[in-house]
Amino acid sequence: MNVDRFGGPALSLFRVVTGLLFLCHGLASVFGVFGGSRGTGQPIPFGTWPGWWAALIQVVFGTLVLIGLATRVGALLSSGSMAYAYFVVHQPAALLPLNNGGELAVLFCWSFFLVAVLGPGRWSLDAAIRRHRAGGLGAYAPAPARVSP
Incomplete structure (x- = not known):
């Protein structure tokens, strides 16, 4: 069994989960969904520095x-x-971090740094855009249609 073949999909899933958690955290703070900012059920007031930004x-x-678009820049x-x-x-x-409540900030920081590097x-x-620009879909190309004589 070749363990290396799982590296690409594992990295993609790591990126998706990290991005989703970060997005949900932001939505909670901006719109008050998912329990709102710090579990208050309320959004952060518009334009408040630095929390709203x-x-x-x-x-x-x-x-x-x-979604994996401009990923390295977004992650950095x-x-x-x-x-x-x-x-x-x-x-x-x-x-x-265990004493100052900064565990999430540290984990997100290093997780995004990893995505930016890898x-x-x-x-x-x-990757889809890169494959398209290269002139094909690579491994995702459908099988060619059979033409009857």
Whole structure:
């Protein structure tokens, strides 16, 4: 059994799940869905710095990472926003993430950094666009139709 063949699909699924969780977190903060911001059931007031803007980044770039479009850029910006969140919001309260509530920020930061470095994987719009520009669908091309004589 070749374990390497699961690397591409696993990376794609990791990207999808990470992007979806980031998107949901942003939607909760911007629109008050899924329990709202910090479980209050309320959205963050429009334009509030830095919370509303961070949530907007989560919605926009979480969506891009989820679908695999402009993935490396979206993941890098998402990683940076979570590094900012950790060092500005969480780290001043205590040094360690377990003591300052910054576990999610750290996990998102490093998860997005990994996606930015490794790319979106085969199951992404970026990969589909690349295959299309190369002149074919690669492994996803349908079998040729049989023509009767």
